[in-house]
Each structure stands twice: as structure tokens, then as C-alpha cells.
Amino acid sequence: MTNKEEKTLILVNLGGPRSSSEIEIFLRDLFSDPFVFDLPLPEFLRIRLARFIAKKRAPKVKKTYESMGFGGGSPLVTETEKQAKVLEGILTKCSGTPWKVKVAMACGFPNIRDSEFTKPNPNTLYLPLYPQFSRSTVLSTLAILEEKFGECPVGSGGYVPHFGLTSKFHELTAQFIYEFFTDQLKKFQFLHYPEDKPNCDWKELDIVFSAHGVPMRLIHKGDRYMDEVEVSVNGIVAELRKYGFNGSVHISYQSKVGPAKWTEPSTIQKISELASNGKHIAVYPISFVSDHLETLEEIGEQFKELTLEKGGKSFVRIPALGVYEPFLQFLAEQTLAADNSLQHCICKERGGESLRHCRFKN
Template sequence: MTTNYDKTLILVNLGGPRTSSEIEVFLKDLFSDPFVFDLPLPEFFRIRLARFIAKKRAPKVQRTYESMGFGGGSPLVEETEKQAKHLELILNGLSKEKWKVIVAMACGYPNIRESEFTNPNSNTIYLPLYPQFSRSTVLSTLSILEEKFGECPVGSGGFVPHFGMDTQFHQITANFIYEFFTNKLSRDQFLHYPEETPNCEWTDLDIVFSAHGVPMRLIHKGDRYMEEVEESVKGISDELRKFGYKGNIHITYQSKVGPAKWTEPSTIQKISELARNGKHIAVYPISFVSDHLETLEEIGEQFKELTWEAGGKSFVRIPAFGTYKPFLEFLAKRVLEADVSIDHCICEEKGGESLQHCRFKK
């Protein structure tokens, strides 16, 4: 991508509008994606419906973003750029080669479909920032790149697989949660660091691990997302017990859109239940690695208000990693290994289908 660097790492995230003027474009990209907006309809009709929904939802979404106080847009792109800057320093400290780390978004800008993002290979590596595999995230990203370059990136040497099943990820997450509750994190490194504190011992809290939900239609197609979320939480919970945590763990799903059946239990249902029973509640965003609309607004405001209304004793939002150094060091090591160990189609294994130009098809 540039002659000034030996290697380029591209951090891929879902995206978010940086300003209010980008909201409709972001929504069109989102709903036009067949792996995200998956409906049993002819493609020409699905696309028309996607564009109609994007246009109709734009004003409501705009009001939500305006209420967050980030200039009418989402902080996701800026937060991912912060992670890129820190990760670049780490990679250049670990490697003799010179690295450049940039960001690309599946929806909105900077758009992964633009010409500056070149084909995946051993010198141009793509890292999707999704801990768990889902058709709507990892498979969607791979499909975009396959359509652009004529081959699936998996096995090219230029793709870093998802990381939520890694035991080191579990250890780092548990340590992060422990450091949060024992006031060992640097507050100035986080976007809107939570001010709430539990009025009980953190080891006795009910911790809700809230993942972004997906339609059950995707699960029925072979998406292993729910299994991976459960495995991630199990590994993290085991590590938390080593820090003396004695409370109850819950897995839930948030951000449901539309009337179709989605992954359950919903975070709203679980928090309502816990609050009615007078519990002390903490929520951790298990499927996100940086704070944005779903963590700051949905978890930090809506779920907090719900807790108080239903009679909960306390509520704490645990932040996402952001630029937490142990997490970025973990990612850097996976980048240096790239995907040399992949020898089969992870799309079929984890998502239920291979892409058309899979190099592992027999």
C-alpha cells in the first residue's frame, strides 16, 4: 500500500457515521449487506427494501447520535484509529520490519471497498476486530474482500482470524475486569470512563456479559456465534474466579432490530429480572473491543435507567478495551503470526458456508 513501510496492518471494524451527514450512507452499507440484512427474498427486492429502511431509519438514528455528544456521529472510527496508533507502536517495537497500521470500515468511511485498501498478502494484513465469529461480521468482511479481490483472504497470509476463543484473550479480559473494579486502569485512556461504582464487593456482583445479538435465521444457517460467545464467557469466568469472584455470570444479547426472532435471552429481559430481584449489576460488552453507541448509550444509559426503574441496587458499565495495552499486545502477537496455521475453511466451519473463491474448496 505504500513504499515507506515494509508491512501494513488494516484494522477492520463495522463502522459508524463520523458526522450526521454520513448516517444514511452508513445505514445503506449496513442494510445492503446480504450477510447482515439476511432475508428470504429475491436479491433485487432485498436491496430495494434495504435502501428504503436505511432512508426511513436515518432521522431516528440521527437523533440518537446527536444525544451522545460526539458532534452528531459515532466515536467508533476515532476510537479504532486510536487503537491503530498504539498497535503500530507495539508492532514496530516487536518487529524488525517497519509497520503502518490503518483502519477500514465495512460500513461508512473510510470504506474497505476503496482502492487504497489492497489485496491481502504477507505484507498487507487484515485484522477484523470481532472477538467471535459471526456471519454478520467476520464472514461479511471476508465476502466484501472476496468480491473485491476475487479470492477469500483466509489462508492468503494476509488475514488474522478472530480471537475470542484464545485462552490468552480470556486471561486478559478477566484481568481487565479485575483492574477496573480495583481502580488500576488509567481513566484518561478511555472514552467516558464510567463514574458509577458498585455499593457492594465487586466479587459479589452479578456480571452480565452482553453480546450484540443476531437474528436466529443466521444461527439456523450454521453460524456458531452463540457457541463462541458462550465459550468466551466460560473462559473469562474461570479466570475471574482466580481473582476471588464469587458472583453469578449471565450471557445476554442486545441491539435487536425488527420483529424477527433474535438470539436470547435479551439483555433487557435479564437486567429487568435481576433488578426486580434487588441485584447489584455490572455489564461487560463481550463482543465489542471499543466503546461506541451500543456500549455508551444502550448499556451506559438505557440499561442503567432500566436497572433503577426495576429496583436494582446498583449498576456499573464496564468499559470496552479501547487502548488497553495488554489487549493490543495480544493482537500484535497474533498479527505477527497472521494466518499461517489455517489449513481449512473457517467460513464453513464457523459460518455454515464457504465463499465462492475459497482456496480450501475440494
């Protein structure tokens, strides 16, 4: 009997500096991406401006990272590595085939452009960890891989599609939120696990589903991100109602950068409004699957402080999914079904344009 060939899954995330020395590199990668830093400028000017902004922002961002208590960097890479380790075991056990799960980042290190990350095919699969499609996340990742390998991964058998629209994801996320409020989660698995609980029945809370914002310029180019966030939230809330949740639900967007118009309402606006009306508030990071700067610092500290300042009765940060077992089991199922799941151009459908080497172009 011959040994089965090992398969490789590469979990792709946006990235974060692992230490203070990587902050400027991370920001430079981030702002150099044309799908993230999308401006109507000649490319050479856009790149120069991106590098200038990265250098200027680095000292301020450094102070924020230092305050988080992770050695001056972000925990995103290590949190993604934890997910990879658990997922590797699930895939190997479920498929009977040996799997290796690696971690790659679009910005910073380990960088997706490195030679160790090889061409997508049925034995080397890429899974971007973004629940909803956006030009700034999923399309950006596909464009990086297209530039590297000369073809878009969609339809290659080596790409696992985004998952935020699926009913199974809605079910497991609602279950996760329910288990959080009923103290059923394994606290040791989560960073800075929120010990505060609402001083009211959780079923009557106002839950704010906070997504990472994007510039409206991307939406005007055909990005369906806001639609996808709404579908995700509606699906999760429908499942939460089955657990008896009767509270109000809100969608908002966080992490705006620069003067341009971004997706609204902002989470700051929404929390200010709810807190001023004396609400009990919980915030769930709908577009994140790992805790990091935006969830731990922005949601967990800044939004909590804002709530109490504005008169809110209580505030709770709901963690990101992290290594929640039903979530990783779900990702394993998505991975094993990836080969035949896409036979059309999702970039055009969800992001407004096909990449140059799309195999589905007419």
C-alpha cells in the first residue's frame, strides 16, 4: 500500500507586525496595495504617498501596539498559527490524508509572496480568513497570487472561497455567541477573555455587529462587501432568535483611516447613539475571525470607554471565533469541498472586476 500524498492548506490573513521592528514594514505593505490604498493617482505617486504615510504613522501605531501587552506587536500571526495547528489535525483525521497547514500574511511576515508558498492546485490550497468578500481583502489576496503565479487561483482547485454567506457559518456563529453569554466557552483559548458580563438578561441586549470599514470608493467600484456583511448579520441573528434573543441588532463599521468617505454608520457613531440612550451594549466583530488590535484595543478598550462616557449601562466585547472547534471543523469541511465549489468569476460578481488572468473570462 502506498502512502497518500501530503496536502497543504495555507491560511491567509491580512497580517500584523510580530514586533515593533516590523510595524513600518507592515504599514508599507498595507498602504502599497492598490486594492487597499485605492487612489486616482499615477502608480509612482501612489506608491510614494503610501510609503510616506507608513513612515509617518509608524510611531503612533507603535504606541498602540505597546499598550496591548504583546511585546510591541500584534497577536494576529500567533493566533492564526493556533488556528492552523488545530485545523491541521482536523483535516488529517477527517480525510485520512496527511495535511500541512501553513500561515501566510498579505502584509508583513510570513509573507504570502515568499517562495515557500507555491502555486495553488488541488494539493496546495489557499484559504483567505475573511468571512465577507471585499476588494481590500479577498480580491487583494487573489491579485497577489495572480501576480505571483500568472493566473487567478479561482477555479484552480486550490482556492477555498469566502464563507460568510453560508448558513453553517451563521449557525455556528450564533452558537458561539450563545455559548459566550452562557459561560460555555473555554476561556483559556481566548486572549484577554472578557470577564465583564451585561448587568441585564443577554437576550435583551443591543448587539452591534462591527465590521472593518472600507472606503466608499471601493463600494462604488462594485464591491459587494456591505451587502455581504448584511447577509451575514441577518443569518446569524435569525439563528440567535432561536436561542431566545429578543434584543435589537445594529451593523456598523470601524477603523476608518484618512479623510475620505468610508462605509457608515461608524461604530463610534452607533455606540455613542446607543449609549446616550442608556442601552446595554455588546459588540461582535463580524468581519474578524481572530482577536487582534481592532478587537482587543479598539473594541475592547476604546469602545468600552466611549460607552461608559456616553451613559451606556453596560458594555461587553464578544471575542472573535479563534480556535472555537465548530468553526475550525467548518473550515475543514469548506477546504475538503473546495475543488468543485467555484466555476465562475467571483471577482467580477462580488468585487466589480475580473483579474487579468481570470480563467472564466468570455
